[in-house]
Amino acid sequence: MHDTLSRPPFDTELSGFLDALHARGPFRFDPAMLPRMRQLDGTEAELDARLAARGLERHARTIPGYLGDPITIAVIQRTGRTGTAPVFLAMHGGGMMFGHHLGNLESYDPLLEHDAVLISVDYRLAPEHPDPTPVEDCYAALLWTAAHADELGIDPERIVLVGQSAGGGLAAGTALLARDRRGPAVFAQILVSPMLDDRDATVSTQQFDGVGVADRDFVRTGWSAYLGDRRGTDAVSPYAAPARATDLSGLPKTYVDCGSAEVFRDETVAFASRLWASGCDAELHVWPGAFHGFTSMQPDARISHVAVAALADWTARLLQA
Secondary structure: OOOOOOOOOOOHHHHHHHHHHHHOOOOOOOHHHHHHHOOOOOOHHHHHHHHHHOOEEEEEEEEEOHHHOEEEEEEEEEOOOOOOEEEEEEEOOOOOOOOOOOOOHHHHHHHHOOOOEEEEEEOOOOOOOOOOHHHHHHHHHHHHHHHOHHHHOEEEEEEEEEEEOHHHHHHHHHHHHHHHOOOOOOOEEEEEOOOOOOOOOOHHHHHOOOOOOOOHHHHHHHHHHHHHHHOOOOOOOOOOOHHHOOOOOOOOEEEEEEEOOOOOHHHHHHHHHHHHHOOOOEEEEEEOOOOOOHHHHOOOOHHHHHHHHHHHHHHHHHHHO
16 A cells, blocks of 8 residues: 555545445455355345336346357336337446446436436356456347347447446447447447556556555456456457557547546546547546445435436437437
8 A cells, every 4th residue: 555645535425435444444355255246235026126116127138148158138128118219238347356237227327217228238257257258248248239129129329338347348348349340330338437457557556555445456356357467468458458459549429437536547537538539529527536436335425416417418418419
């Protein structure tokens, strides 16, 4: 931990949560924790009941993933929906090592307000399934979604990739794969505090070493699980670590955000700047004093309301254009 390195302060509403977290002592990730961390909070029946209370229904599907191996997706939409809708293809967070396609679905509420369809991908996890399996699973889900547009009642010209944290990196990698392989058209991408760069070389990685949520040590562990000994070397693909892409031209309209007080800040800002330099349409928000995952961990904080509203506004403008 770099005690002498200056860093931006945490938002005062959010700092109480961090104080309580740090009072438990330093967090050190152990692979033995993974089985518990991969468990879904509550049962699927309880999840379906929560969705139903919001007027939504879920259907599970098994589709071909990377190399044809089966993966699961969840198709979530308004009960009784008819007509053709845009679709949000979502990749969950979890440092590439945990997370679930049915976890934290409430965070997608601003998207589902537009009578859209949400497809959440259960990509396979590292370290059991290292690169390229997770991003290739996500690309396979994009292929399947576009091919089944009529069956799903979605508009294949309005497929939006969505990802949070590790899922943000996977969404960006999927967009690069779709561009380079001339795959299905991607209408837009939403990258929330994305995990983009394995090289551990930014100022923000040093500032948030042993402090905050998803700190430097945790992120290193995630990249090592995903990339193994290739982490930080020249042998890493831009589809695995999109910050390494030398050409960002031709990527879709992008919403990207992060907190000023989180480890992914600098790679997120750099990625947005390079999108603009490549002539792409990007909207960047850096939320002052916000730590990683603040909108889900502290949803009632004022800065969380502002961040959620900004994404909802951008999405409304996207779909009404």
